[in-house]
Amino acid sequence: MAGGRYGPQLLALLAAWVAAVAATAGPEQAALPAEQSRVQPMTASNWTLVMEGEWMLKFYAPWCPSCQQTDSEWETFAKNGEMLQISVGKVDVIQEPGLSGRFFVTTLPAFFHAKDGIFRRYRGPGIFEDLQNYILEKKWQSVEPLTGWKSPASLTMSGMAGLFSISGKIWHLHNYFTVTLGIPAWCSYVFFVIATLVFGLFMGLVLVVISECFYVPLPRHLSERSEQNGRSEEAHRAEQLQDAEEEKDDSNEEENKDSLVDDEEEKEDLGDEDEAEEEEEEEDNLAAGVDEERSEANDQGPPGEDSVTREEVEPEEAEEGISEKPCPADTEVVEDSLRQRKSQHADKGL
Numbered sequence: 001m002a003g004g005r006y007g008p009q010l011l012a013l014l015a016a017w018v019a020a021v022a023a024t025a026g027p028e029q030a031a032l033p034a035e036q037s038r039v040q041p042m043t044a045s046n047w048t049l050v051m052e053g054e055w056m057l058k059f060y061a062p063w064c065p066s067c068q069q070t071d072s073e074w075e076t077f078a079k080n081g082e083m084l085q086i087s088v089g090k091v092d093v094i095q096e097p098g099l100s101g102r103f104f105v106t107t108l109p110a111f112f113h114a115k116d117g118i119f120r121r122y123r124g125p126g127i128f129e130d131l132q133n134y135i136l137e138k139k140w141q142s143v144e145p146l147t148g149w150k151s152p153a154s155l156t157m158s159g160m161a162g163l164f165s166i167s168g169k170i171w172h173l174h175n176y177f178t179v180t181l182g183i184p185a186w187c188s189y190v191f192f193v194i195a196t197l198v199f200g201l202f203m204g205l206v207l208v209v210i211s212e213c214f215y216v217p218l219p220r221h222l223s224e225r226s227e228q229n230g231r232s233e234e235a236h237r238a239e240q241l242q243d244a245e246e247e248k249d250d251s252n253e254e255e256n257k258d259s260l261v262d263d264e265e266e267k268e269d270l271g272d273e274d275e276a277e278e279e280e281e282e283e284d285n286l287a288a289g290v291d292e293e294r295s296e297a298n299d300q301g302p303p304g305e306d307s308v309t310r311e312e313v314e315p316e317e318a319e320e321g322i323s324e325k326p327c328p329a330d331t332e333v334v335e336d337s338l339r340q341r342k343s344q345h346a347d348k349g350l
Contacts, residue, residue, distance in 0.1 A: 038078035042089040044098045044165075050089065051117040051153065056131065058090045059100060059110040067109045070126035077131045084135050094168075101164025102152045117153065119146045279341055 042050070042057065050057065058074055060067035078088035093100040093108070103112060103119075111122035113134070120143040124130045134140060149156040170192065177188040 037075060038081055038088060039075060040087065040089045042091045042099065043096055044161075047091075047099055047102075049087075050114045053116070054086045054135075055112075055114040056086060056088050056122070056135075057103075057112045057114065058088075058126070059093055059103065059105045059108060059112075060090060061093050061108055064108045070109055073126055073128045073131070076128045080128075080132065084132065086135055097168030097171075098161040098165035102157050102161035104150075104157065104160065113140045113143075115140070119152055120144070121146065 039058075049055075056077070058067075058070070060070075074088070074090065081088050091099050093105060103110070109126060111124075111126065113120045113122050120140050122131075122134060122140070122143075124134060146152070148154065151157065174188050174192075177183045177191070178185055
């Protein structure tokens with residue numbers, strides 16, 4: 001009777017216990033494949049592991065359809081990693097933007113081969129057979145390595161990693177403002193603009209403080225001397241410029257004076273030539289007048305008569321001689337005037 005009463009209750013308790021065991025065992029069995037995954041997640045803290053040995057890395061994003069299509073192939077390739085003597089890793093660009101910047105990932109999915117710190121870009125399909133042949137046949141030897149500033153271990157790419165990390169943090173903060181807190185997007189943009197200005201002013205202040213700390217000011221007397229020397233040099237330069245300008249002005253004035261003197265001399269020469277010609281013409285005219293007067297004086301005598309006596313002729317000749325005597329005086333006056341004009345012309349020439 002007692003067993004009949006409590007039988008159904010015991011069965012119900014047993015069923016509940018079995019269900020509870022099954023419920024607790026379900027998640028463990030579901031998580032078991034993830035624990036057995038041979039793909040090693042790479043982060044900013046452990047990415048230096050790829051600098052030793054041989055590695056294959058895959059850069060992906062959870063929202064990328066092409067990345068999701070190659071997940072199973074990548075897992076199969078990782079399971080055969082021990083046979084191929086290679087380590088397999090993956091990088092989530094959403095969670096690790098710094099690593100995507102260090103490797104300068106621009107397309108997804110992106111694959112990289114690393115051998116003792118030398119990196120090469122794998123551009124084939126993410127299929128297991130192609131990946132396996134790439135390692136077994138050592139096709140990576142025909143690919144140009146990323147050397148110099150392109151190497152992920154270089155200083156340039158380290159700076160690129162820092163920029164990508166900052167941009168990723170800003171993106172996460174923007175999503176927190178707009179999605180979690182429900183703030184409008186324009187408010188988030190205004191906040192970032194103001195934060196950028198404030199950060200720039202702060203960095204400028206820091207640079208000024210650093211320069212003031214490392215700058216050693218000169219003693220006062222040395223600074224005054226340097227200022228005086230600078231002023232004296234400036235004054236000397238100004239004097240040199242002024243002297244040069246004065247010399248130019250003087251040379252221009254002298255040239256102008258010389259040109260004026262030359263013009264005046266040319267004018268005087270032309271005037272002297274004109275005066276000489278006029279004087280010559282006057283002399284010719286005076287000489288012609290004198291000749292005419294002489295000819296007229298010779299022609300004016302009265303005709304002689306046979307009845308005139310010798311005594312009458314002599315007084316007439318005496319009178320004619322007296323009348324002809326003034327002619328040389330006239331010529332002397334003309335010659336004196338010509339001489340005076342020539343002397344005046346010579347004085348003007350001097």
